Amino acid sequence: MSGQGADAALSDIDAALAQHQLEVLGGFHATDDATLPRGTRTLLLIGPREPGFWPHLQAQPEWDGTPDPIDRWSRRVIGRLACDLGGKALFPFGGPPHHPFYQWALRSGQVWASPVRLLVHASQGLMVSFRGALALKDPVALPPPAQYPCDDCPAPCKAACPAGALTVAGYDVPACRAHLDRPEGQPCLTAGCLVRRACPVSQGYARLPEQSAWHMSRFHKAE
Secondary structure (H helix, E strand, O other): OOOOHHHOOHHHHHHHHHOOOEEEEEEEEOOOOOOOOOOOOEEEEEEEOOOOHHHHHHOOOOOOOOOOHHHHHHHHHHHHHHHHOOOEEEOOOOOOOOOOHHHHHHOOOOEEEOOOOOEEEOOOEOOOOOOEEEEEOOOOOOOOOOOOOOOOOOOHHHHOOOOOOEEOOEEOHHHHHHHHHOHHHHHHHHHOOHHHHHOHHHHOOOOOHHHHHHHHHHHHHOO
């Protein structure tokens, strides 16, 4: 789709992303936004498309046993698409300074702060994650805002953390890591955070436990 920046529709962009098991998770229009590259008119948030993201990723050349395979793959794939669209790729890693992905997500109409403050997505729940963003110089028509999924939810996320590390009061990172050090922390390490898994929307999202385990192991090793 090289050279189509001004004419690209959201469906065209999503079709290009689908080839890499990625999708648009939300976006917003902007004018003279100090958090974005100069001239940005549309920001699109990009994340994994399920089912199939994890096996696709593991088949990529970046999955070579060297550090940061997902970040390196994200830079290559999203960076190339940004160039094709005449825009700029932005990433939630590689700082400081860090881009305000949390605040950007809240502007998208598809993502909100959950009862435990983690971001919750309309279709991915608490499993939502961003691999990057596309800052485009032209307006792209966006879907209408989705419905906040926590309105009629009993919020099992609020009591799901066995260590009491992730609650309505926020995230106690030392308590979380201390729990992962103990035998009773193995369910979080091997299948993903129990709070994220407790979300009813997350339970309908086809993210593999192996992917969550990989990320949890990296988080744990980063102590």
